[in-house]
Amino acid sequence: EAGVAQSPRYKIIEKRQSVAFWCNPISGHATLYWYQQILGQGPKLLIQFQNNGVVDDSQLPKDRFSAERLKGVDSTLKIQPAKLEDSAVYLCASSIDRVPYEQYFGPGTRLTVT
């Protein structure tokens, strides 16, 4: 079974530029999560999709971050414009939409904003 795929693995941009990350979840997983992991901290949930719908985006900085999940499969997370404090690893995870809900994580995208 293929795991969660993410691209790119690394990205370096200057502040005020835009960037997009892509995620392809495990086949059949209805729930998709985007997390931000700053060095030394645990993953912080940015947005959670169930199929096409958003079930939680309370911690997504909506003035600069956006995310979509078309057709309930792939998802894209965008940052525009980027700030220095956005430097982090962006993790995508997926799970089935019922108990036991354990999440399967992709390798992450390490973003550096200079």
Place this chain on the structure above:
Amino acid sequence: AQSVAQPEDQVNVAEGNPLTVKCTYSVSGNPYLFWYVQYPNRGLQFLLKYITGDNLVKGSYGFEAEFNKSQTSFHLKKPSALVSDSALYFCAVRDQTNAGKSTFGDGTTLTVKP
């Protein structure tokens, strides 16, 4: 708001000794609880979960965790540590709704010395 606390940033044990990585949580209602492990340069991996039933749950690589409702704790344990267990461990809690939000702790670095 739900939260997870991992009171120790670092745990050091000698190979062959038992290990404990501590986790306490706060959530409305009954929790689903998880442990994840992150090896260097690798993604987060699911280790074990508590959903319901026996308070002692067993997971991958010989790890187990004990759920204590009165103390709101979910400590990770292993009877005999291996050098290869050295990694970053995250505790996570999810509330028991279909669209429950997951909250992670900030992680504990486990170092097992030969």
